[in-house]
Amino acid sequence: MRVDDMVLISVDDHVVEPRGLFDGRVSAKYADQAPRVVTRADGADVWLYDGKEITLSGLNAVAGKTPEEYSWEPTSYGAVRPGCYDADARIADMNRNGVLASMCFPSFARFCGEVFCEASDKEAAAAMVQAYNDWHIDEWCAGHPGRFIPLAVLPFWNPQLAAAEVARIAAKGCHAVTFSEDPTGLGLPNIHDPFWDPFYAACVDNDVLVCLHIGTANRFNLPEGAPIDVGLSLTGLTAVQSFANILWSPLLTRFPSMRFVLSEGGIGWLPSTLERVDDVYRRHRFWTKQDLGGKLPSERAREVFTYCFIEDRAGIRDREIIGVDNITWECDYPHSASTWPLAAESVGEQLAGLTDEEIDKVTWRNAVERFSFDPFAYRSRHQCTVGALRATALQTDAA
Numbered sequence: 001m002r003v004d005d006m007v008l009i010s011v012d013d014h015v016v017e018p019r020g021l022f023d024g025r026v027s028a029k030y031a032d033q034a035p036r037v038v039t040r041a042d043g044a045d046v047w048l049y050d051g052k053e054i055t056l057s058g059l060n061a062v063a064g065k066t067p068e069e070y071s072w073e074p075t076s077y078g079a080v081r082p083g084c085y086d087a088d089a090r091i092a093d094m095n096r097n098g099v100l101a102s103m104c105f106p107s108f109a110r111f112c113g114e115v116f117c118e119a120s121d122k123e124a125a126a127a128m129v130q131a132y133n134d135w136h137i138d139e140w141c142a143g144h145p146g147r148f149i150p151l152a153v154l155p156f157w158n159p160q161l162a163a164a165e166v167a168r169i170a171a172k173g174c175h176a177v178t179f180s181e182d183p184t185g186l187g188l189p190n191i192h193d194p195f196w197d198p199f200y201a202a203c204v205d206n207d208v209l210v211c212l213h214i215g216t217a218n219r220f221n222l223p224e225g226a227p228i229d230v231g232l233s234l235t236g237l238t239a240v241q242s243f244a245n246i247l248w249s250p251l252l253t254r255f256p257s258m259r260f261v262l263s264e265g266g267i268g269w270l271p272s273t274l275e276r277v278d279d280v281y282r283r284h285r286f287w288t289k290q291d292l293g294g295k296l297p298s299e300r301a302r303e304v305f306t307y308c309f310i311e312d313r314a315g316i317r318d319r320e321i322i323g324v325d326n327i328t329w330e331c332d333y334p335h336s337a338s339t340w341p342l343a344a345e346s347v348g349e350q351l352a353g354l355t356d357e358e359i360d361k362v363t364w365r366n367a368v369e370r371f372s373f374d375p376f377a378y379r380s381r382h383q384c385t386v387g388a389l390r391a392t393a394l395q396t397d398a399a
Helices: 087-097 122-141 159-171 194-205 228-234 237-247 270-288 297-304 313-317 343-350 356-370 386-391
Strands: 009-014 036-039 045-049 052-055 101-105 176-179 209-213 260-263 305-309 327-329
Touching: 009 260, 009 305, 009 327, 009 356, 087 101, 087 386, 122 159, 159 194, 237 260, 237 270, 237 297, 270 297, 297 305, 305 313, 327 356
Parallel strands: 009 101, 176 209, 209 260, 260 305, 305 327
Antiparallel strands: 036 045, 045 052
């Protein structure tokens, strides 16, 4: 398949929340507690919430910059590309990249809304969660139909409230939520605990996928003095732990229709891990009393998980072991791992040699089916290709 003929849907990007997100979306009772942006004396823009400063990290908004310009230091809205925080500008950047649709994780709120979970006033925090979701679904996504897959945060410190929010956002057309890889890192019960059953039941009842983004467990600690490169090299390993934790969990016995997405976890590690869990099952199930209903763990994994990759040639090479129907693609705009504005060339090179059917599954079809998302309700498939989108963005500067 020619690159220009491909259709690309990214299931993991990020939004830098705009100033004024909460304006007019929080009741008078909580308005004075709503997060707001201020500019510090050093020029950095920060969110103020619950007595804390939450900075905009430069490394999380590097679209348009060269690697020589990357920095972890706090930055400002004026120093990052408007596509990071402005939906219209984001669409222009997606067109420049040849990307039809995008699912965007939070930034200031952290990847699964941890800032709300850690807030001192949980009643007010629950109001902020709803305000955030209303902005994300009704403005960021709805303003450009067929271009964004909605993704909600949750008041997950309270599973009953989380269940109610799952039902509320599903009624608004959102069928994905972001959740912690391991809630024990946030001081909550582990995922196996029946504490979470109201939340799980709501996800099953409303056909909602649970996205576990790497870095949402507060469990990855570097040895003292270790170079930051160590952490950058190992971040994806938390996905392996999440995979095993869920695969063997009794939650799948209680809720066999639960579905999880390992967001930004990569896929190259899966073939050896799938081999390992099958071996564990064959050798140890008699004394561990593990009952998978007659299935191998690798077979259960195909039913439960969706994976995504940015650049992962090893995983693509072993796609049949993983399951082509379980693989999706991500751009990770505007983070430092992103392949913007040449994502189409990157994924095209990685998928060279695959059949057209396999390419379609990986680049868009699996995402459409898993996330209950239909971009073709708004435009023809011909208008959705890399070539067609890029033809509309000839004036969009990539620098």
